Amino acid sequence: MNSDLIVFLVLSLVAVSTALGMLFSRNAVYSALFLVLNFVTVAVFYLLLGAPFIAMSQITVYAGAIMVLFLFVIMLLGAENLAPSESLPWQKPLAALLSAVLAVEAIYLLFSRASTARSVVSPDASLNTIESLREMAMDLFNHFLLPFEITSILLLVAMVGAIVLTRQDKGEANGSS
Amino acid sequence: MDWTIWVEWIVKGFVLCLILLTGFAYLTLYERRALARIQVRVGPNRAGPQGLLQPIADAVKLIFKEELTPRHVYKVVFFIAPILTVVPSLIIAAVIPLGTSFNLFGREITLYVANLNVGVLYLMSIASIAVYGIVLAGWSSNNKYAMMGGIRSSAQMISYELTLGMCFVLAILLANSMNPTEIVSAQQSGVWFVLVQPVGAIVFFIVTLAEVNRAPFDMPEAEQELTAGYHAEYSGMKFALFFMAEYQKMIVVCMILATLFLGGYAGPFVDQYPLLGPLYLFAKVIVLLFFMIWVRATWPRIRYDRLMAFGWKILLPLTIYLVFVTAAGILLAQETGNQLFYFAGIPVLSIIGFFTAFAIVYRDLRRKSHGRV
Known part of the structure; x- marks a missing residue:
């Protein structure tokens, strides 16, 4: 440990x-x-x-x-x-302010919840086997099949979108040249 | 933790690196001699008997060469890039089993450095990391030709990596495990996967040629167009590191191919004498390396747009089809209990797919044999 x-x-x-x-x-x-x-x-x-x-x-x-x-x-x-200089002069102070707010919130939550919440337990060594892989696949394809498939469809849509955006229309290309 | 385990790990890692380094040195000689035979020449045969001392002479020459660092390069990255190229080619071999285990002074010594349950995934992740060295070498040289070489190689490796992953999936499906040791033992007790999935092995071989930038896919180093590609600005030992990485990658991908499809260390009597395992693997690697050299000697370099089209439009759909056929065959054999699905269905359907792909390539080449895109 x-x-x-x-x-x-x-x-x-x-x-x-x-x-x-x-x-x-x-x-x-x-x-x-x-x-x-x-x-x-x-x-x-x-x-x-x-x-x-x-x-x-x-x-x-x-x-x-x-x-x-x-x-x-x-x-x-x-x-x-x-570029050597900032293009947005107000960006830095705003970012500093927002990150300060985030830090304060995180520290507050950490101290207010740390006493009540369970401490994080690291998984035991028995998980580090081939069975864990199998179990994970089982979970992924049984319990979480729908989210899994939806994710893949989203990725497919993004891919098709990128191809459509870069695709040059044959007629258009001929007309412009 | 027992301190002897640390000693064992360190010694095994050291020995593996030593094997790969020696392998690199003698692979250069092997390639030059074999190429010379194919081209009806003699090849290097002066230093030592049959030229066996030639690699040592080469190494001495490279060490004493003057090392230039051009003034316009990005110094830090220029220095790191050769290291980033060599290290993946060495550490990727860690999960490849060279044999089972043997007893030394009453202590069981396993013949692999690491036994990961996600070993195949480890191979995949190191292969994907290996792109960085070449890309960064091209960029940090701050030179058009080197840059073009780096960009070409990264595009090529990313494209072929997908097909490589699919080929890994074939072996994983057949062995029902991601552990390289279990993949080999599955082949030892059953048949070599090349008999069940011959097309997968062939496609894997083609893809690895592209992954290690070997002929006919050595566009990143095309001399006529890019002088020397990504290593144009490198000299001396730094150049030697790129050279070393390329040849070590050749050895390692042959070891992976042997492990996944040709039974790895499996062979007759390997159960009784585990030290035969490394010898069998060595013999298989030698044969596979000869195929690589043979391809280099006989095939012209493929044009870049065709390289991309071949990877994306032919190989990737073909391997996806192969994965489907394999998975379906295994499932049908399990459900019906009829092993015919496994031993006849998968190979026959795969070969049909292979010839369909071949016909598509052939028709495409006929149609625009003299045309320009």
């Missing part, structure tokens, strides 16, 4: 610093890379909680697929460097 705590502390330090690095880096590519590191750290958190499937999915989907596409778009557009 003690070694888990040390790993957790180090990882949370990495997670927070990469998140800050993502926010403050002036180069979009570096921002994206910090975000990748952040995703990988989150994946290790999942491993720490005994959820290898979620951890691997996190790396494959977020760090592997989505962020590569992000990088791809940043590079293709040549949008690496942000």
Whole structure:
């Protein structure tokens, strides 16, 4: 348990610093890379909680697929460097105010509920087996079949939408040229 | 936790890295000699008997080469990119079982570094991470050609990754497990999955060629168009790292293909003598590597738009069809108790699908054989 705590502390330090690095880096590519590191750290958190499937999915989907596409778009557009000055002068104070409100709310809830709510229990080692994977699949395809299918239909709609948006009409292209 | 376990892990990881590094060195020699035979040349045969010392000479040459860092590059990323390319190609091998286990000084030593229940998913996630090194090398070089190489390779790897995942699903379905060790033992007690799902193995082979940027899918390094692609600005040891990563990836994907479809370490007498396991795997990898070299020697590079069309419009639908056929065959065999669905239905329907895809490609090529898109 003690070694888990040390790993957790180090990882949370990495997670927070990469998140800050993502926010403050002036180069979009570096921002994206910090975000990748952040995703990988989150994946290790999942491993720490005994959820290898979620951890691997996190790396494959977020760090592997989505962020590569992000990088791809940043590079293709040549949008690496942000403008040196802020385009919206009122944005910074507003953001600071809102984040302060959020922090106060979070701290208040943490202290008001911490005494009554049960402390978070980490799942035991028995979950870290092949059976857990099977159970998860069973749950996913029995109890949560409808949300699962709805999610996939949403993704399909988004995909079709993207294709429609980028598709050039044959006649239109001929007419304009 | 027992400290001997740590020693075992460290030693096994070290040995695995050593195997891959030596494998890389001798794969270069193997490829050059085999290519030379195919092209009716002799190949490197001067350093040592049959040129066996050639990789060592090459390594010494590369180490002493001058290393240039151009002034216009993004220094940090330029330095990290080769490392990011090599590391995934090494750590991906951790979940591949080389054998079962043997006794050494009364201690049971397993012949794999990690035994993950989500091992196949681990392979998938490391394969998806592996894109970064090449993309970042292309971007940080701050050079048009390198950039084009990086973008090409990322587009190519993302596109083919989907098909790769579907091929993994085939093996998972057949073995009813995501654990590579269990996938191999399922093949050892049953039949090799290549007999049940031959098309899956072929498609997997094609896709891995694209994933490791090998000929005929080596568009990211097309010399005629992009000078050297993403590693145009690299020299000395940094270039050697890219080279190393490419060849290690070749070895590792052959190991994965052998594990998923060709029975991995399984073979006769492997139960009695577990140390035969690595030898069987080694033999299978050598044969598969020869196929890769053979393809490189005989096939011209595919055009980029055709590469994309082939991946998205042919391979992906084909593998989705294969997954459907496999799942249906397994389910029917389970429900009816008739193994004919499993051993005849799946292969026959798969091969029909394969030839349909082949006919579509053939017709398409005939139709615009001389046309430009």
